[in-house]
Amino acid sequence: MTETSGAVEACELRKSYGGKGKAGHVRALDGLSFSVPPGSVFALLGPNGAGKTTAMRILTTLSRPDEGRAVVAGIDVLRRPGRVRSVIGAVSQHSGAVGLLTGYENLALQGRIFGIPRKELRPRVTGLLDQFGLAEAAKRQARTYSGGMRRRLDVAAALVHRPAVLFLDEPTTGLDPEGRAELWAMLTGLSAGSGTTILVTTHYLDEADKYAARVAIVDRGRVVAEGTSDRLKAELEGDSVVLDLGDAPQVQRAEKALAQVPQVRQTSSEGTVVRARVADGPRALPAVLAQLEADGVAVRSVTVARPSLDDVYLHHAGRSFRQAEGSAVA
Amino acid sequence: MNLVRQAWAVLTGRYLRQLYRQPAVIGITLTQPVIWLLLFGALFKKVAEIPGFGNGNYITYLTPGVVIMTALFSSSWTGMSYIEDMDTGVMDRFLTAPVSRGALITASLAYQAVTTIVQSAIIIAIGWGIGAAFPGGAGGVAALIAVSVLIALAMAALSNAVGLLSRSREALIGASSTLVLPLTFLSGAFLSLNVVPGWIAGIARFNPVNWAASAGRIAVGAHPPWATVGSYAGFLAIALAVTALLSTRAFRASQA
Secondary structure (H helix, E strand, O other): OOOOOOOEEEEEEEEEEOOOOOOOOEEEEEEEEEEEOOOOEEEEEOOOOOOHHHHHHHHOOOOOOOEEEEEEOOEEOOOOHHHHHHHEEEEOOOOOOOOOOEHHHHHHHHHHHOOOOHHHHHHHHHHHHHHOOOOOOOOOEHHHOOHHHHHHHHHHHHHOOOOOEEEEEOOOOOOOHHHHHHHHHHHHHHHHHHOOEEEEEEOOHHHHHHHOOEEEEEEOOEEEEEEOHHHHHHHOOOEEEEEEOOOOOHHHHHHHHHHOOOOEEEEEEEOOEEEEEEOOHHHHHHHHHHHHHHOOOOOOEEEEEOOOHHHHHHHHHOOOHHHHHHHHHO | OHHHHHHHHHHHHHHHHHHHOOHHHHHHHHHHHHHHHHHHHHHOHHHHHOOOOOOOOHHHHHHHHHHHHHHHHHHOOOHHHHHHHHHOOHHHHHHOOOOOHHHHHHHHHHHHHHHHHHHHHHHHHHHHHOOOOOOOHHHHHHHHHHHHHHHHHHHHHHHHHHHHHHOOHHHHHHHHHHHHHHHHHOOOOOOOOOOOOHHHHHHHOOOHHHHHHHHHHHHHOOOOOHHHHHHHHHHHHHHHHHHHHHHHHHHHHOOO
């Protein structure tokens, strides 16, 4: 076995559901690989249906890949799933809290399953409830909790046995902006404070950009780009010219016009907004506007923007993030 | 041992606490058998007078039957809990922890055993209160409770298997209602097999519910032939082993 340095290593994971060639055959993972440095917050970013949840289920021993290898905290996930389970914490998309048990009882139950002695368990549970702002709600049944509180209880439960690696599948979905920010503050604090490696899936570009030390962009079951979000954006070497046309029928004409401008590398549209990738925004702008005017396309507003993760996604996946989300739903 | 420790943690840390939080459920599970006992007791009162029935007092005949039927009914819903756990993230939370599948099954069966013991004891007490006789004494009553636990566990394991494989409440309700009533009526739970049509008596020989009802009734009677009770209990243990194996397999299959 080769030396592995990452806290989580996914190597050429493949997984399909349904028989090959049959109706309903879905290739969820198509050679997915990435590596998470120890002690960092790592985000798997991708639209719904990209294969993030399948990857998480494989890494947390809930599912097995058809092909490929995975190592968590130096342990082979496929050969020794039992040992992996004792060093990971996992938070799935659905709450794992038992509704009729109180917050305290939920954490205590988790600790007892792990075999933590009662004397040790009590202060640890109380500490976690404090840490996650649930001390006051400790004696209330979990079914009375708000969505944000439930989520925090799930995270606390996954930490009772002090895992080396924490997995969270779409932890902020369904939370309001305040709840999302709160949860992220707790996760980044956890990684900074105790050195826990945290692997998060998300379909929120802004979260991955803002909070994750590294990002792997997942599209159609593969990682299409991996690195710090700053590096991913810098790699694009260029700007976006963002044109708001205010009128949907104009979009197609605008894209046709932009295709004739030599500086424009790529275009994408969403609603009445068209984005054009160019090497140097301010320099390309006159040519862009001249061509639009020549073709009689009216523009309501123009901005030049530094690349965003959205542009990174577009560049690597060949379609905009929103479009990909739409196709996953269909 | 790990399995026992984890099963104990889930039983006491979860199932029993959950039950205690739902007084309505406790109330319903205790009221239902009382209704059966009083209703069937009144409805079939005269059947004890049919020549060949054997026993003069129908309540004495009926009480072990209601004990077994109640054990069967309530255990047939055990799989609901697994379906709910799979719909929420509870099952995933357990399965990503180093808890053995055997411990999860053991905890669910242990919970069913506890509730069956309490239910059976209460039905026996009420039966005794309205005139049932138990000449076999405390040993006989203990044996009746023991076979009621055996049939309950066999049914609970089957219910878990159906729940795990179907993941559907509707499927479990369908399976349960299709199975439970026929199994009960194709047994000697309410009527002596001496007075039912021959084909029913023939089927009843191979019906675990009948094994449990017969063993329980014989055990609480005067001078019970323990060898007969023991062999019925042995058959029930085999039925339990089969359904327990089935539910373990179902657990593995549910995790593709």
